[in-house]
Amino acid sequence: MLLPTACTAGVGARDAAGWFESEPDGLTTSGVPQRSRILAADGSVLATFFYQNRVDVPLDRIAPVARRAILAIEDSRFYQHGAIDSQGTLRALASNLSNGQVTQGGSGITQQYVKNLLLTTAESAAEVRAAKEVSAARKIRELRYAVALEKRYSKDEILRRYLNIAYYGDGAYGIEAAARHYFSKPASKLELGEAALLAGVIRYPYAYDPVHHPGAARERRDIVLRRMAELGWLDKDAAEAAVREPIGLRVQHVQSGCVTSSAPFFCDYVQREILTSTVFGATPQEREKLLKRGGLTIRTTLDRHAQRAAQRAVDAHVPRRNSAHKAAAEAMVEPGTGKIKALVVDRALGPDRERGKTWINFAADASHGSSIGMQAGSTFKAFTLAAALDEGLPFGTRLLAPSSFTPVGYRDCDGKARNDPDSELRNSADGEGGRTFSLVTGTHHSVNTFFLALERKVGLCETVKMAERLGMRQANGQALEQYPSFTLGFNPVSPLRLAAAYAAFGARGRYCAPIAITQVTVASGRKMKVPGADCRQAIDKGVADAVNYVLSGVLTKGTAKGLGLGRPAAGKTGTVDNFSAAWFAGYTPELAAAVWVGDPRGGYRYPMENLCMDGRCYGAVFGATIPAPIWQQSMSGALSETSAGSFHRPPDHFFSRGSGEDRVRVPDVRGMRLREAVVRLRGAGFKVRLGPPVKSDRYKKGTVAETSPAAGSAEPGDTITLRPSSGPGPRGPRDPRGGGGGEQVPVPPDFPSPTTPPDLAGTPPDQRENPA
Template identity: 60%
Template sequence: MEADGGIGRAGAVRRLAGYSMMAGLLAGLLLVPLAWTAGVGARDSADWLLSEPADLDELKAPQRSQILAADGSLIATFFRQNRVEVPLDEISPAVKQAVLAIEDSRFYEHGALDTRGTVRALMSNLNNSGEGAQGGSGITQQYVKNLLYMNAESEAEKQQAVEITKGRKLRELRYAIAVERRYPKDEILEKYLNIAFFGDHAYGVEAAARRYFSVSASKLNLNQAATLAGILKNGNFYNARLNGEGARNRRDVVLDRMAELGWISREEAAKEKAKPLVLKLTETKNGCTESKAPFFCDYVQREILNNPIFGKTKGERERLLWAGGLKIRTTMDWKTQNAARKALLRHVPARNKEKKAAAQVLVEPGTGEIKGMDVGRELGPDEEPGKTWINFAADASHGTSVGMAAGSTFKAFTLAAAFDEGMPIGERITAPVAYAPTGFRDCKGKNVSDTTELRNSSDGEGGRSFSLLTGTWHSVNTFFLKLEKEVGLCDTVKMAKKLGIRRADGKPLQEFASFTLGFNDVSPLRVAAAYAAFGARGKYCEPIAIKRIDRSDGKKIKVPSANCEQVIDKGVADAVNHVMSGVLTKGTARGLGLGRPAAGKTGTVDNYSAAWFAGYTPELASAVWVGDPRGGYSNPMTNVCLPTHCGGPVYGASIPGPIWQDTMAEALRGVKATGFRRPPSEFFRKGSGEDRVRMPDLRGLKPEAAADKLRAMGMDYRIASSEKHSEYPEGTVASTDPAPGASIDPGDFDTTVVLTVSKGPEPHEEEPPPHEDGPFLPELPFQATPFQVPFLSR
């Protein structure tokens, strides 16, 4: 039996076999045949050890990814390990010295295996009781150990990477030999400093410098450098935030070692040791919940996690996002995003007593780029007031929302289908007060008629004749049901599909007679993208949020394309734009204009279960939804009291319209306005579609006042090139063409009212001027007395 405190030869050998760091290695290399340890044939054991591992190039330290706005500013950061790689020349020299001093002072002198350090560690371990065993691994081996652990996918692989076995140490040595052969010493040190764990979720010296001291690694002073070098021994135990005393004591050990090596003076070490440990913490936010654009961020995240273009399996896509070191440049414009956020919260606050919610998406016509996306709440658990995990702005694949009925915003697709079939703007249809939609067939030819009478909503009207223009302006349900029947239900559905309309739950669009009234559940994103196609004169683009993705090595990753395509004729789109422009001036959304060419459509869903507004300019399109996440039919939008609307039902123009107006006005501030194109003349072959009116009597008005009246009627005018005398005062209107009382079409492009300006009344014939010397007397050929003058006139 061995004496207490003594170490016999047999006991030493047994203890040697159990040490994790170097004893196992030496036992494997010196005492046990390599073939047995590595599990390979004896003849091939040396070749195996010296051969380069096949997966060396695939092993990379996890990098944090960043989602960036269109201007390159940060939206959010994603990481499994908070790491920012930096080159060696951007790391403070004090850090390099401190780390080398405490971890591997002979790093530049030895190869993959530091024999002297290994023997020193072995002898130290043999002469203690088994506690506080020293390791002999140099920086290269530590780098390899970290690399293998961080690339482990399963728990079993992670356990294998840290298990106490000779086989693990030999595997690490094999990789270390390969690394030493491939890279110069400076590059190995750089890799180690960028992969090492410094505690408190900080991986790599740059992340650690920012976390503990709020500076870059290049700005670390000696005291800070020694603190970080000390943490490397055990990132969890010496966490400077959680264990300040332990971190300071370890810092002092590093400073003493640097002085012992002569890299700093004893006096300098003592001076630094006397200083307190001063931290200035900075927390790196991780994921979308901390972002200022959380729902747009979440949309981008889900695009990467769900789209096979970014990886065959979900696991691959998750690794790419959370560890791939990506720079994800998106389409989001902060000006537009902030305008949307501000408008949503102004009209529907996140924590409103009515528990209503609102969502908005803004898409650029002609590119499909999503410029803004928001839900007027915070991203978080639904049970917490003012929060939700559901992105009501997007489809289920990008936010778990199953969509919402879009109401009368769908009437635009029936209108477009009618124009696509050549129907003129002035075509009139009598819209009854109630209408049973019979005679309808879906795209498979199935009869989908309904004998239930449908009526007009409160924001529409019926019982008279409407044109395509006025029927749209007044959003008449029965008019559009009859128009859909004339156009064909299937053609209307096909038009919607051409413009990118999809159900939010991913299922096929349901085809029933009331399709035009918008019963299908869709997302604001799909409606905004469809309306953007009108703004782009019939060019539809799939909505995209990602413009470019760069890897940490500078290589680009393929991203989804907008696949822009001309899906309807430009003239058809121009006709739609012309009609829907009037919705903002003479229709259900009058008063919601932008002071620039714009068009749109209200959408009030049946039973007031939700309200929508979708509108656009040639530069930007937007769709707004307001409703109740708990269910619109059980919690209708009636008698609600919100900051800008209190009492009565909510229509498309009540809350969604003003949200749209506020957002668009701010987003387009400073953006040059362009107009819509005049529709082809063929669409006016039955007139403008406006209800005819009597020409007002403008005579006697100043031309400016007369022009104002005509503009208010939607009439064009011009001033005649010549003036004329009239009974009306000079400078006022003398006459009009058409004449007062004439029946006119105020929207007829071919009718221009001509205003002729008065020169005032015609002047009377002037009397001859009186003679200067008295009464006029004719010259006579003879001398006569006054009594001899002949009688001239009476």
């Protein structure tokens, strides 16, 4: 019937039979889509990806009653016949050929498996059409494949493959996914009525889908139950009792992708890692196919405890749908390994047109979240500090921090002059220009002009190279731009990259690129190669210890005073010019984190000045206003079950000029003539200025009657104000302008002019920094 021309000759018939029974070229059973899962570090599921929702299981994990139900309704003689059931297939085929079209079924389970296999593994439109075409040619092809498969596999293996490939309606492929979807249980736990329902769906999944067509599904289930009884595989009373039972669905939907994940932005980061890394395929199409069809088990670095702590902290300070439309993001990285422990955004993953949602992962680079990054502000001063310490400068190194700074004397790494003699960079909210600072105190107070001077002393190129050694680059993937205000953090970066850089300080100079994936296993159990952290000693251990020594003081004496963790910790605030964004980056030996707060609509257009958000008003937002409290809360939660480590003492040579915090004694110059007092104070390392005269019964006219600060201790380079005696007399209310009724003492010519706090006005917006 199949080959009438071949049947006219014995040789032709013999050749045709040989052709039919030979294994066809290109026959493969691989490529059946399997769903992939992303797992947290503890093995819990973060997300599922699939082209078809399918979970492949062995035969012994499918309830025997489910196997019997499907055999009863689809192919009761499966274990008795070969690839072709002469009582079914040939009868149906003869009828179809005589009518010129396919009008009857009759395919056994092996043939049905072949049909599903060809359709499921089809990758081109032509292959799909060939698998679906209604023709004798397709039937002959399927029969030939069935013969080959019966030779290759046992009956049990063919049945297992069929049960795992069949479609059960409503997006469930394979009996395991169907059992979980319709009854919220594995296939191994299916009971009689449930097994019969699933067996009945297979013939016409769209018509018998029990979610959308419960009546038709129940009728079909009852047919299966009575067929089992007819075959003697089920007691008739048991069958009728099952018929009277409702179908009893407990539908469980499985979403593909990260939208419903408990860690959506971390999940999205992992997804993008798979889709962009050539480790997982040469082309984007290959990588997407692997993720959605490859049955991957992707084990990640996510710490659910840290993730929850970070999300709670971010949401508490910058709620998802806050009235000011601000956003926040945080990344946590483990020092010494590069493992991303948490990645959070105060938004849901979704379309930006819906308030409180975004597709942009503000915590990651553009390659892993579409973010172009944000200016990092004074958090970049840590790289200038590290570069200075790397050149051997001791903590007591002091530089003048003028009220305004003209950026000249800089060269980039190409040797090109990077100067801007027509601009002036200033200190902003601190108002601490006009005196000297040490590496320690300049960092604690985050003094702009001090760091501009330090960057010039160390070298712009050396500062940039230090940041690059610690893994820094722009969020768009390009190299860091090199200008004098580099140390003030004008380069747009991501919280994740900044957290990884600061983690290197906590790991004593060992830098590891951030990683999210620890292992990828394909459906067959084979492990794939995954991108590594490429850990390396980026800076000397002693230099890192010195950085830790200085940055620890930021939390105890500096711009983030009072925001420590009750355990060894260090960090740096960052406030971007015009209050367009605020940052905090900090770490312990066990964990590092960076927090950004800003406005996704544009920080310069919507600055955080006079900010009120959901009933809380902050005035101007500095790094210590919102980001540092988020960091403190999230780190405290993440480390609550972790023993506290400690930083190492820096090498002694960094203390060659003292601790950098040492205060020296202010000589008592009361009663001295002005010139003698000036010489004495300058010899002790202080500046001197003249204040208004004051009446004094104790000190002679023209001698020093009062000093401010009084005799005691102060930092080297501090300014001591002298108030000369105008002679004895009654003490009345002082003239706030500095009078007193006495004779004015002329200022010696070598006295510096009195300084006043610098004016904020006139500072170029892109070169100001507001230390918090």
